[in-house]
Amino acid sequence: MKRTQWLVLLTALLMLAVTVACGGGQTAAPAAAPTTAPAAAKPTEAPAKAAATAAPAPTQAPAAAKPTEAAAKAGPSATIKIVSSLPMTGSSLGQTQTVVNAIKQALDEAQSKACNGAVTITFEAWDDATAARGAWDPDQETQNANKAAADKSIVAYIGTFNSGAAKLSIPILNQAGPLVMISPANTYPGLTKPGKGEAGEPDKYYPTKVRNYTRVVPADDLQGAVGASWAKQLGATKVYILDDQELYGKGLADVFEASAKKIGLQVLGRDGIDGKAQDYRALMTKIKGLNPDLIYYGGITQNNAGQLVKDMRAAGMAAATTKFMGPDGIFEQAFIDAAGKDAAEGVYVTFGGIPPAKLEGDAKKWYDAYKAKFNAEPEAYAVYGYEAAKVVLAAINKSCANPTDRKAIRDAVFATKDYKGVLGTWSFDENGDTTLTDMSGSQVKAGKFEFVSTLKSQ
Amino acid sequence: MATTSPTVRTGSALPRWARNLALTLLILYIVLLVGPIAGLDAPRIWQSIAAEPKTLVQVALVGLANGSIIAIIALGYTLVYGIIELINFAHADVFMLTAFMSLTVLGAIGVDQKSSSGQIFVGVLVALVVAVLFGALLNASIERLAYRRLRNAPRLAPLISAIGVSFILQNLGLFWGGLRIIFPVMGVNAAAPKTFPQLLPEGILFQDGPIIFRQKDLIIILASVAFMIALRLFVQYTRLGKAMRATAQNRDAAKIMGINVDTVIAFTFLLGGGLAGVAGLLVGLYNGTIVFNMGLTAGLRAFTAAVLGGIGNITGAMLGGFLIGLLAAFSDVYFSSRWTNAWVFAILVVILIFRPLGLLGEAGGEKA
Incomplete structure (x- = not known):
């Protein structure tokens, strides 16, 4: 009797576990936007995987026949790996899935080959988030970085999505070769720029003194400043500044505050919010009392930006009288879903680049190709994922002599000069920052983000 | 004491x-x-x-409304703790799942802000019944599956089991949020916060400068006080309530007196789960946003409220909830919202130093 009871319990638990495991898989599917996306993505994986499994066979055969020749040519054929580390569990998935798609797209265009077919490239998309946090997790990111450091076939690390995560993985990868990192989304200035972050930044992230971190997006010292000048253009004079107490959000709010003061906006106050609080009505009561005409929020959707806007409207600050502005951290459909169409209406966002649908030239071609391939709209960061993957490919092509040499790949990435990418012609400066400075401003209209204007950084 | x-x-x-x-x-x-x-x-x-004394009044009102929500969740903690001295960490996640259930039901019925008030009333009533039943059954089955076997094990074992259940429920919530194909109300993204239809009457009862008192604020405060009083009366005066108190005082003696302890404990979990169901629906309607990991913070605050008031004490949980709500609102406005959690817990520490059993707690005395 007792045994059967235990069996029942065990099966029940197993079923639950299976359900949850399926949950993990299926959550990935719907968020890729329309349901067709996963189906479209699958053929993409197939050739890459086939190539990966097929590659060792031909490599071994000639090596066995002519061992001396193979050794002399210094790795004419090799299989190397690129990984991405992005939060794929949690509400960032909407963004990160399109970034991963774009990376795959770039590799597919090269048929996962470099150096005239001699080098086969495989790609793995790693997750640095956990379900319990619903966002990136420090332990998971550290684990990913250590895993990458240990796997000698990995030559490039595309990530991270959150600046706080980059802080942890840069030093680990810095001492592993150094292994080059290219971020499609980090915007915290202190990761690369001396004097723009806290004391000791950015040198403390690079224990070997050799830089190994680059990013293809403009940093927040530009975005925050552009936000402030746009606020002034929109007619705001008195602003209240909030942040979500994370590296990215607080850094942005700091820059916004400094720039706002510089260009003559009156800063009424500054506060941090608890991203997991149930509501912000008390805080909004206080802010309403100060009567600002714009509230700036430095932070991400996942730290309850939706509720913040809801409570702001409920406290009597309508879109017509008090504007709400945020950075690219809330520039995603998930934000509008969370805030509800009514409350989100009229919210302004800045973005360190041009929204996908407004891209021109080569970027437009990329946009059309992406839509054709995945049958879905790319989110804002997808194009940077594509550009990052392209830069890695170019770097591998430049170091064909020894494609598994991390140092050589790093040097090639940092040497990127006047690169003609989909975003335009740009270079990496000595800090590993892009020379691109195009910014844009959008606004929520009828439940969708609509492009308003390009913003120039002074 | x-x-x-x-x-x-x-x-x-x-x-x-x-x-x-x-x-x-x-x-x-x-x-x-x-x-x-x-x-x-x-x-x-x-x-x-x-400069603006009216703001203080508004802060108190916001604090009371938030406190009511905390208090309803805290009742569930305190009820279970009172009977079997288990901190049921899964309680807050049951609350989260009931909120998802309410949203699913409301979405399936198809009521939203634009529906007539009759439709809204029926919709909310159906959602309430379903959420309460769902929460009650879920909580009772958790007790049956995860806690009953461990009832005589060392006290840490069921505690760890409760934490485990809490993680399972969170993942279920994440899974549920991704079922957009079946439930369109869930939105594009599995893990993103879901927006809840605003069905409570938004009418303003009283407005004076910064003071805005809406009908829904009144509803939520009244609801929580009503539930507290009903629960209190139930435990005090009904046969089952007496059996609960007897079980809480001494399980073995209760057994000797012919009380079916298993049934009483199962019933306690049913009751706690039902309360979680009420809280789930109310939070959804009142705040308007639900997310799969909201149990964590809500649970932390509610548990703190239960401890503050004296865990095991129904009135204490209510008092604790109101106190924490008021304190958090006051801190948001007059201290710094950056430090609100620190203030809330600092006050908890101070109160517990002087009254280790909580404000209304009595050593070995009244439980449940």
């Missing part, structure tokens, strides 16, 4: 009043030292209260 507490007797040779005085001085010193960093600037706070 403290005279019966062994820690006080064995702690030190100093008389009690001297120890308390020393503690008070130490706390004052720490508060004066750390306070200003955390926004405690008495002249500035006084000035802003004097």
